[in-house]
Amino acid sequence: MLKSEKSLGIIFFPAFDWAISPTHPEREERLLYTQDQLREEGLFDMEGIAEYKPLVADIEDVERVHFCFPEPQSVVTRSHLVSAGGAIRAAQLVMEGERDRSFAIVRPPGHHAMKVVHGSRGFCNINIEAVMIEWIREHYGPKRVAIVDTDCHHGDGTQDIYWHDPDTLFISLHQDGRTLFPGTGFPKDMGGPSALGRTLNIPLPPNTSDEGYLMAVERIVLPILEDFKPDLIINSAGQDNHYSDPITNMNVSAQGYAKLNSMLNPDIAVLEGGYAIQGALPYLNLGICLAMAGADFSHVREPDYTPEKWKQDARTTAYIEQLCDVLPQIYFNPPPFDGSEKSAQGVIAGDRAIRHKDIFYDTDGITEAQTETLYLCDHCRGLLSCESRSSNNPLCLGVEIPQSACPACRKKGYKLIEDAQIKGAYRYVQLINRLDKEYMRYGF
Template identity: 75%
Template structure:
């Protein structure tokens, strides 16, 4: 009987009762074909690979991460909570030593969900990786965590959530935002003033194939991970870089995905995008599972695979080589934050960092405007405050007292909430107090 080198827990949740529309690419069939393929290949006959059921994330799990307005039940369905609960289950399996590694094959996805949530964007509503990570930190103690997002679309939501967190390294490999939704994810985006270099974007040109992806991982990602020394590595495992994906323009293969996962050696993988339901996902997921389990994956081949047909051209290779030369310095020797005359990028105003954001929820057709403010504190990460309004709706306020907050920032957080209640300017107020594990909402 074949035995895995690493014990692997696999969590399935196809979300039968949730889809944007019956024919939308983000639908239950994304996982049903995979589920059949894994069983047909005898994956669960390998000793050490076990299937587990998802948990259901609580409202508190979501409110630990997100400012949801008007509240969590208004924006997230039970399927969203189970998807996040599947990721939480993967985290608990690894943290409690029940398995060496875990892969949450769940939907709906989450990496486009930002700190503030008024609805769905990029098929995402709540950020399932961030919910898992913060559940781990609250239950098992604070950890240094690296997230490597390999979805074809830039993980702008995860980037937004961890923009000010020096203990979370976020690396995104994606199709260049000048050519694909959400139009973000450029090398200049490095994090807030207290976390410069903790965000690293690797925008790859259309038609990048296995060669380019694996080059970027070997020459950029792995040296940075070695230096950062995370307690956990999370792979935000989107699979829409595949050559057969209907909504992207890349040329990655199932074997390439498996090899990349083998190089990254993530503790936990969480499924994100990937919309070639029959031609890619069953084979990519199989390759990733085998790689995580430490089992030979060299035989994994999808239909219509032709290495020559999908090979990247010489110009693409040279472009990626140049990226690989330049990008590591942005982590190893990040520039000092420079306050620009552009509030969308962020400015220093007194003892605060301030930036303005305009966000479009393409799935729900919602426009949002935000003003974000972070106290520049020498003792802690600083008090976080965000004022937000969606379309012509009410003005809302989110306040976060960070983990390891100093007494001054903690007191200031409560004062901001108290003043806001007295003034009555905001229809909804949400307090996230990570120091005291207190999550409170106020509505008027």
């Protein structure tokens, strides 16, 4: 009988009533095969490992994170609220000390959902990790959080949400965006002016195998986590780096994923992508669960796995070694941002940091034009506003007063809302006031 060194809570939610289409890669079978595998392997017979049911997130949990236009109910189904509630339940288990670690094996996924939401992109409507993290901060106070996104696709939504947050470290290991959706996630994207270096992208070349992936974790991720000293480590646990995944080009095995998780030692993992439904996901999830529980995972193998077949070539190894030499400096010594040139970082105009973004919602076919403004402040994180227009909605405005807002930024936030009401330029206006826990929306 395998023994667990750490107690682990596992939350399942396959979302039987939600699918993009019956044959879409993101469908309920992704989790059902895993559920069968874990039971067949006797995982829940191990002392310290138990299954839990998800909670249902409230609309307020969504509004704490996202500007949803025209309203959350237009983009969120019951399944999305349960998926986010599964992540919240995972957090609750750890924060209350009921379990040492937790793994939310839930769908629909969330890491492509950005701060502003008009619909679904990359199969994601709301960012379930962000909903979970802000639920933690709402109920347990300010926390330093590190998110390590190991999905094969760049976590562009999570990056967008935490772009200006110095208390959240976001690291994304992913297949190079020049070769895969969403075409983003490059080292030049380092975070906003008040959070430079808190965003770190590690774009890995196609055909990266266990060797390269684990090298990047050991030489880039772990030293940065050691320096950042987070209160919580969250693994955004996408599993589409697997060698058999039908929509990606990487060569990571179940053993590679388990070793990665053992090295990362996350407090909470939340499932993201992974679309090799029978040949990969049951073994990957089993390996991750055993690693999180501190149990022996050496026996976990895919039936068709041949190490030599999926070994990366010397050029790939040399390229990743170069990344390992260079990328840590983005965190430890980020170049100064003066905002004088237009770039992905945005520009500085007086007391404002401004970014213009054109966003395509590939799942729903929506186009969005957005202007994000951070009002720079010496006393707090700064007031955030987002002007957004999409092919679904006319001009909208979102204003966020941060949890640590100073009196001046709080006052300025309400002034923006008041001016929007007077001018009548916006069809929908939403206020996120984290300081006073006030979440309001207006339609004109």
